[in-house]
Amino acid sequence: MTSTxxxxxxxxxxxxxxxALGILAVLVLLAFSLFTGVYDIFGKDDGAMMFAVTRIPxxxxxxxxxxxxxxxxxxMQLLTQNRFVEPTTTGTTEWAGLGLLTMLVFFPxxxxxxxxxxxxxxxxxxxxxxxxFLQRVSLKASLTVPIVGIMLGSVVGxxxxxxxxxxxxxxxxxxxxxxxxTSVIRGQYEVLWIVAIVAVAxxxxxxxxxxxxxxxxxxxxxxxxxxxxxxxxxxxxxxxTGVVTVVIGxxxxxxxxxxxxxxxxxxxxxxxxxxxxxxxxxxxxxxxDLVGRTIIMPFEVPVSLILGVLGAVVFIFLLLRQRKVG
Amino acid sequence: xxxxxxxxKQYSSTVSIGPVSLEIPTGGITALVGPNGAGKSTMLTMVxxxxxxxxxxxxxxxYDVSKTNSKDLAKIVxxxxxxxxxxxxxxxxxxxxxGRYPHSKGRLTQADEEIISRSxxxxxxxxxxxxxxxxxxxxxxQRAYVAMVLAQDTDTVLLDEPLNNLDMKHSVVMMQHLxxxxxxxxxxxVIVLHDINFAGHYADYICAMKQGKVVHFGTPAQIMQDEILxxxxxxxxxxxxxxxxxxxxxx
Numbered sequence: 001m002t003s004t005x006x007x008x009x010x011x012x013x014x015x016x017x018x019x020a021l022g023i024l025a026v027l028v029l030l031a032f033s034l035f036t037g038v039y040d041i042f043g044k045d046d047g048a049m050m051f052a053v054t055r056i057p058x059x060x061x062x063x064x065x066x067x068x069x070x071x072x073x074x075x076m077q078l079l080t081q082n083r084f085v086e087p088t089t090t091g092t093t094e095w096a097g098l099g100l101l102t103m104l105v106f107f108p109x110x111x112x113x114x115x116x117x118x119x120x121x122x123x124x125x126x127x128x129x130x131x132x133f134l135q136r137v138s139l140k141a142s143l144t145v146p147i148v149g150i151m152l153g154s155v156v157g158x159x160x161x162x163x164x165x166x167x168x169x170x171x172x173x174x175x176x177x178x179x180x181x182t183s184v185i186r187g188q189y190e191v192l193w194i195v196a197i198v199a200v201a202x203x204x205x206x207x208x209x210x211x212x213x214x215x216x217x218x219x220x221x222x223x224x225x226x227x228x229x230x231x232x233x234x235x236x237x238x239x240x241t242g243v244v245t246v247v248i249g250x251x252x253x254x255x256x257x258x259x260x261x262x263x264x265x266x267x268x269x270x271x272x273x274x275x276x277x278x279x280x281x282x283x284x285x286x287x288x289d290l291v292g293r294t295i296i297m298p299f300e301v302p303v304s305l306i307l308g309v310l311g312a313v314v315f316i317f318l319l320l321r322q323r324k325v326g
Numbered sequence: 327x328x329x330x331x332x333x334x335k336q337y338s339s340t341v342s343i344g345p346v347s348l349e350i351p352t353g354g355i356t357a358l359v360g361p362n363g364a365g366k367s368t369m370l371t372m373v374x375x376x377x378x379x380x381x382x383x384x385x386x387x388x389y390d391v392s393k394t395n396s397k398d399l400a401k402i403v404x405x406x407x408x409x410x411x412x413x414x415x416x417x418x419x420x421x422x423x424x425g426r427y428p429h430s431k432g433r434l435t436q437a438d439e440e441i442i443s444r445s446x447x448x449x450x451x452x453x454x455x456x457x458x459x460x461x462x463x464x465x466x467x468q469r470a471y472v473a474m475v476l477a478q479d480t481d482t483v484l485l486d487e488p489l490n491n492l493d494m495k496h497s498v499v500m501m502q503h504l505x506x507x508x509x510x511x512x513x514x515x516v517i518v519l520h521d522i523n524f525a526g527h528y529a530d531y532i533c534a535m536k537q538g539k540v541v542h543f544g545t546p547a548q549i550m551q552d553e554i555l556x557x558x559x560x561x562x563x564x565x566x567x568x569x570x571x572x573x574x575x576x577x
Binding site for chain 1: 374396406
């Protein structure tokens, strides 16, 4: 073994030609998003104003929310060592929703930031409960974990519904939580930029999450504080999910589809995968939003509906594939 | 050198370890043998600080395992437990690279890459290094994990039943690799083995455990005796001369 063969053996470049192509494709999609809509932005006098107030914010929101949910799913899958978890199959989204509802009922005049903070706190607590439960019962069987998560989420969701019903908030909660980019306008979406910070944080500590994905014992063996990484990961997921749930609503299955597709093609090295996970997350969200905006023009279908249909199909495909592999 | 000073641990209501006092010398392979539930894996896990101890102290190369920072310990002792169910989709090279984590924190230098390559070549994984772990056979995957702990470059390496799930050929190859690692790379390897004959042939020292206590410690020649093995394994064992050294017959 000589060191002259080394360069050929090392392949860890993050920026490649393929990635550049991917970025280009996503940019094209985003351009479509910018110029799709009922309002004639070129013909009318206030077209430029409408463009700045609705189209640009909406497109930025697509980028941020899509990337955030896809990354949350990826980190969650590494931390639980399970391919089927993501914020909507572990109850995280439902907890964030319950947090939001609590604010709507008790502090209806609170600022968006305050509502969001409470949603984040609820998402964090709920996800921790789920993780602690997993540790206690050591359910590592791949299918049991999301089933437990979905059940937990349903219980929280049912409680929220009952709570909303008895406080006459059911309708407004439904509107808040149905994932939709329709109401994204200037002045109401800017807090979404918080998830950009989450993305940077995940990139910086990416290796720790990958090591944690090898299991607690291997992580401890290489000197990683496993619990600390779990807490950090949960906090980042909670922030991303909380912010997106409050500003956009549910984006079901996004965190499930994207990391699984990327993993199939590129493996599980988080650092080199992150750009791809972000891109694919953005692409899928944008496509679903474009479909939602155009199929019943001039009306819109919430993006969560399209994602739900698409996600369910991919989820079933993954299940069948898993059974074949064994 | 690994030193255990009256170490004890209540593992569960039925399994308890110790008090164990033991010195495992530097260099060579030390095999932990004994019947099921003797506490071999538990003891190994405690030495590798994956499990806390109730009483006593464990020192590896002079560092107290329960008082030394886990990050620093990762450069002194590495431990590999039995394979877990979840198989991450990392390539062999990426996995072995994470063995360098205690040294590089994920930012691999040229020197790290060379150690990774050496470790991969040492376990004959050169052709498989770009393959994903879930595309490998159980034996190949086991070898990749061993390459990872070797790349960690610690003086002491603890392996919990690395021959589990390996067929005859791969078990022999694995033991030969470990023997070379002990001799050529000067590692102190402590290994839990089920097959007493593997221990008798490849180990430099055998540590026999029973009911949570160390009952015998010595060279294979000292341990491979009818009375000792029969007593440890609670079944009649005859040691007969084989073509390559003594063999325990217990069928």
